[in-house]
Amino acid sequence: MSLNTSSFLNQESHQKSKRNFECLKNSQQTTLLQDNPLQNLQLASWEVLEKAQKSGRSKCPRCGSSRMFYCYSCYVPVETVPTKEIPVVKLPLKIDIIKHPNETDGKSTAVHAKLLASEDVTIYTYPCIPEYEGKKHEIALVFPGPNSVLVKDITLHLQKNVEKVSCDDNDDSSAEPLLKKAKIETKEDRKLGECKLNIRSEDTVLKKVIFIDSTWNQTNKIITDERLQGMLQIELKTRKTCFWRHQKGKPDTYLSTIEAIYYFFVDYHQEILKESYKGQYDNLLFFFSFMYTLIKNAKNSSGKE
Secondary structure (H helix, E strand, O other), X not given: OHHHHHHHHHHHHHHHHHHHXXXXXXXXXXXXXXXXXXXXXXXXXXXXXXXXXXXXXXXXXXXXXXXXXXXXXXXXXXXXXXXXXXXXXXXXXXXXXXXOOOOOHHHOOHHHXXXXXXXXXXXXXXXXXXXXXXXXXHEEEEOOOOOOEOHHHHHHHHHHHHHHHHHHHOOOOOOOOHHHHHHHXXXXXXXXXXXXXXXXXXXXXXXXEEEEEOOHHHHHHHHOOXXXXXXXXXXXXXXXXXXXXXXXXXXXXXXXXXXXXXXXXXXXXXXXXXXXXXXXXXXXXXXXXXXXXXXXXXXXXXXXX
């Protein structure tokens, strides 16, 4: 009896040790993920960037300026970073990035998007903004605000905008006598129904997304520009920034430009395209994650947090 008891206690002790080990292992994995939330990205090899870092700054093939990794003025890799070794990301939508004139080029992450998805990204410097009039029902502006919506609600709100545009275009401004009020209401209801029937499915499809590249304290001038008014506004509320230049006093959900672009497309792929996400846009963070790791390691080496 005592032998069986001893055997049972040994087995319990072994199971407890095993559970403790698993808990410790899970805790370490969680801590590791918190220390580097970008570690699970499916990225192209950093070998080309590691070699360039060791060799130091190099010339831009266009303007000849001395830069590290890429030229933030010409939007091209430097001579020590062959273009063929830089990943190419194909996006399902076109992107316009509106950059504040006082935004420091060397600190901006907008150039990452242009380098990695050059066919789908255009960068403008404010006050130079494209003409969006007549196209606002197919464009979204990614920026937090009181009227912003989540990515999953894009289609619904685009349809509302299309209905408004369609009905406004077909509006008959001729006034009817007050005595015909009941007849007017019937006519209006019928016209509204016709507007909805005339809306084609392709009219409710998002075609372009706008991002603002600026410090958060400088965004007001751009976001209040009349040319950007009346657009569907999107907010990414559930993501937290990893940007090493995060501005004090701002919530950690305020993302850098390249983070906002990346997380928008991850959500768009799952919520709107209804497809499983398998890392299709991870390389948008190719430069960002490499720099994040460099800075993180440098801080750890110096004992800073």
